[in-house]
Amino acid sequence: MLVAGNWKMNLSHADAVGLAADVVAAVAADADDVGVAVCPPAIWLDAVAERLRDSEVRLGAQNVHPAASGAFTGEVAASMLDDLGVEYVIVGHSERRQLFGETSAFVAEKVRAAQAARLAPILCVGETLEERESGDAEAIVLAQLADSLAEVESADLVVAYEPVWAIGTGRTASPEQAQAMHAAIRGALAARFEEGEDIEILYGGSVKPDNAAELFAQPDLDGALVGGASLDAASFAAIVAAARASMDADDAC
Ligand code: PEP
Numbered sequence: 001m002l003v004a005g006n007w008k009m010n011l012s013h014a015d016a017v018g019l020a021a022d023v024v025a026a027v028a029a030d031a032d033d034v035g036v037a038v039c040p041p042a043i044w045l046d047a048v049a050e051r052l053r054d055s056e057v058r059l060g061a062q063n064v065h066p067a068a069s070g071a072f073t074g075e076v077a078a079s080m081l082d083d084l085g086v087e088y089v090i091v092g093h094s095e096r097r098q099l100f101g102e103t104s105a106f107v108a109e110k111v112r113a114a115q116a117a118r119l120a121p122i123l124c125v126g127e128t129l130e131e132r133e134s135g136d137a138e139a140i141v142l143a144q145l146a147d148s149l150a151e152v153e154s155a156d157l158v159v160a161y162e163p164v165w166a167i168g169t170g171r172t173a174s175p176e177q178a179q180a181m182h183a184a185i186r187g188a189l190a191a192r193f194e195e196g197e198d199i200e201i202l203y204g205g206s207v208k209p210d211n212a213a214e215l216f217a218q219p220d221l222d223g224a225l226v227g228g229a230s231l232d233a234a235s236f237a238a239i240v241a242a243a244r245a246s247m248d249a250d251d252a253c
Contacts, residue, residue, distance in 0.1 A: 001216075001243045002035040002158060002200055002223040004060055004122060005230025006090060009041055016044040020051040022233035027057060027240045034223070034243045037088050038230065042076055049085045060088030060122065063096065066109035078117035089114050090225070092124045092148050094164045104147030115154050122158045122225060123148055124204065125185070129165035137163075138184050145188055155193035158200045159185060160225040166205025168227055175214045178203045182220035209238035216246035 011019060020038060027036050039060035040048045049059050065075035081089060091114065092107035107123070114121040125144045127137040141161070161181050166172050173181075182201050189196035203215055204225035215221055223243055229235040 001033060001247055002037065002202060003236075003240045003243050004037040004039060004088060004090075004202065004223070004225050005236050006062060006093070006204075006225055006227050007038065007040045007230060008062070008095075008227060010231060011041065011044070013044060013047060016040050017047050017051050019231065019233060020048045020057075023236060024052060024055040024057050026233045026237035028055075033247050034240060036240055039088065039090055045081070045084050045086060058087045059085055060090065061086045061119075062090050062093070064089045064091065064110055064114055064119070066106070066113040068113075078113045078119055081119060082117045086119060088122050088158070089119045090122045090124065090160075092144075094124060094126055094162060094167060098164070104144055105150060107148040108150040108152060111149065111152050111157060115152070115156055120156055120158055122160050122202070124160045124162050124225070126162040126164050126167075126205070132163065132165060138181065141181060142184060142188050145185060146192070149192060155189075155195045155199055158202060159189065160202040160204045161185060162204035162225060168206070170206050172206040172208075172211055172215075173203070175218050178215055179218035179220055182218065186220050207239060209235050209242070212239045212242035213245065216243055217249075 023038055037058040037060045039062050052059055061081045064078050065072050069077055091110040096102045111121045111123055125141050127140050131137055131140045163173050185201055189199045200222040202223045202225045203221050207224040207226050208229050226239055
């Protein structure tokens with residue numbers, strides 16, 4: 001399982017470093033099976049990397065450009081992230097698709113570039129409210145997934161199902177809605193890659209301490225991508241604790 005925090009465009013330098021230290025302290029545990037990562041704004045990656053050193057908390061970035069280098073003002077290459085010790089990078093987040101016009105074809109380029117630099121892409125897919133209400137959400141999400149994986153050969157990635165209508169809205173998918181989409185995504189990944197069935201599929205969209213346990217109880221949920229609640233170390237740690245409890249419950253079965 002993996003619980004990753006997307007800090008988005010929030011926090012001063014001091015607040016980012018302070019939150020990283022608080023997260024390290026709050027999630028500290030013996031090595032267990034729940035991976036924990038934080039994805040600060042790009043400008044604070046180096047400072048946060050320093051604070052995470054020697055901890056179990058991994059570093060993720062929120063974006064990457066597919067080109068290796070060149071005239072792409074304001075962008076960051078995958079090799080630069082790798083240089084800083086970044087292990088994950090979010091690609092295809094709905095905010096980038098909607099606000100910055102990123103297409104699935106462009107997202108697929110990012111997935112390939114990230115993998116080439118040994119970063120694990122966290123590939124986000126999800127439907128809008130209109131698409132859900134049309135009854136075609138599953139077909140739409142699976143098409144987005146297929147297009148975002150164009151020419152991707154490696155199964156070294158994480159997928160995040162993030163219904164757009166649940167992001168930052170306080171409205172979360174029901175455990176049944178999330179499970180149904182995760183099962184469909186798992187089926188598509190199994191058909192797409194030899195090891196596709198083992199790809200971790202996170203849920204994202206208003207995950208909070210009080211709804212995490214019921215979401216993690218679903219068999220095809222392998223963790224969460226957390227926005228708002230990741231900005232508070234105690235809330236984020238409570239979500240990590242819910243993931244650990246669900247793993248313990250699985251082990252006991
Ligand atoms: C996100 O932006 O990836 C996200 C899941 O945000 P929130 O948890 O705030 O809905």
